[in-house]
Amino acid sequence: MLIPTEPIWIDQDDQLAELCACWQQQAALAIDTEFMRSDTFYPIAGLLQIGDGKGCYLIDPLAISDLEPLRALMLNPAVTKVLHSCSEDMEVFQRWLGVVPSPLFDTQIAAAFAGLGFGLGYANLVKSLLAIEIPKEETRSDWLQRPLSAAQLKYAALDVAHMLIVYGKLLQLLKTSERLAWVKSDCADVVTNARKTDDFSDAYQKVAFAWKLREQELLILKALCIWRETEARARDIPRNRLIKEPSLWEIARKRIQDASQLQRVPDIPSRTLKNDSDTLLSIVAEALDLDASAWPARLDPPLAQSEGPLMKALKNYVREVAEQAQLPPEVLIRKKDYEQLVRSGMNGGEYRLPERLLGWRYDLIGEGLLRIVQQQNAPLQNLQQQGESQ
Structure with a gap:
């Protein structure tokens, strides 16, 4: 049963504190943000949406002054925060609250591991799992204007109205396929990266x-x-x-x-x-x-054409593993991971997997990737050894 989408507007500190106290007892919350960033470096929070399975709450960042109840909620390890494609939302939280939601369950990441497609948009995910159409007309609205229009309020509420039901269905799919731990690991990485302090040195x-x-x-x-x-x-x-x-x-x-x-x-x-x-x-x-x-060391140029066959062999291997596992290859490895692996063995170096290919990815593809690069490198090493012995 879907929760009502008639939103409840929250613009008073005492209202928010009372709700946050209740939400501390929830197992999971659906969360989304609306923000503006057209003329600024940092995103400006325009709206926070929270769905708790009973209703949709629209919290006004422009009116709320006491943020401590929200901070405590976002950091509560007993409450799973369910968001979709949350990288920008995490920036909003970091700027606005000084913290990011944790533990995190990103439904876009989960959908990919559930075999529903890579980079799936929220509207398409809801349509796929619930056969419900969500309008997206207000995507580029002015979320700092007050009052918000009726269309904006409806749009914002719909972004969290169905999310906990989607979350439940994804959990079922991931438990059946025994991939829930993989999703949790990748979502934890998102949180870790969002918490990193700015380092411009590279x-x-x-x-x-x-x-x-x-x-x-x-x-x-x-x-x-x-x-x-x-x-x-x-x-x-x-x-x-x-x-x-x-x-x-x-x-x-x-x-x-x-x-x-x-x-x-x-x-x-x-x-x-x-x-x-x-x-x-x-x-x-x-x-x-x-x-x-x-002076810094010179940077590596793009990979030479001579590395093409090795890259092709690596990609073919990952594609085969992904097909067998019924997963998009993109959830297993990124382009820069291939390049980092190949570069690690250039100039006589020892091939090393990027950090992202350790953990559960090592068992699935990491060991095989290392085997391929080492096999490809063996003929060259033999030729070098023969030349040295002559």
Whole structure:
């Protein structure tokens, strides 16, 4: 039986505290958020939806001042928090409450392990399991306006109205297939990653074509990326509104040291040129003053075409295992996991599995992947040994 979708609006601290005290006794809660992030670095919480199996509650972050009852609820280890595709929601909670919901059950992750499809949207999941259509017209609404429209309220309530029933059905499927522990493990990883403090030290490694830069240029790029990350947060503006990565790459590659050169770099916003030119130039100058001991190592280029057969063999193996297990290959391994594994054995190194391929994934695919890379590498090692003996 589905719970009523007529939402209950909560905008008083005492209302929320009373509800949170009741919810502390729940085994599970359905949770969703609505937020705005068009002009800011951080998401601004616009609404918190909670479904408890009896009703849908819409909590107004703009009106609530005492957040402690919510914090305690989100951290209660006895209450499972059920969300769908929750990465952005976790950012909202971290910014708004300073904590993230735990323990977590992400129904999108669970749906993939239940064989319902990878990256399944919530509306499609509800339709698949409950044969109910959920409208999505309000996805891009202004969730900071007050009052919210009737359509917004209905949309928000529907996001949690059916979630606990979906949760129950997914639990049944996962227990039958003995994959519930896998889902719990991956959901725990989501929580761990969401709790990590900001570390910008390796942001430069993700810039397109950073591998083309020399060591000193990489040092400049690293310093520029740290500045961009720090300032975007401090000013609460999107990174690209401050400056885009290709512009940082160009500054680093040309080791730009004067304002006229800086003005010729494509795509730097006029406000940044006006307010931050001196800072950008000083960052370059300071990096150029450091000796070689401070330079980062050059980054690995894209994998060579010669690694293609090995990558193909690895992907074919994972595809076969996934088919046998009736799982999407994407839940087992990511593209960067393949690359990390292959790179670990280059230049005579020992092949090592990425951390994500340990645990339950090791038994399913990790051991087989290691066997493949070691077998592929054996002929090359034999040739090298023969050459050394001659």
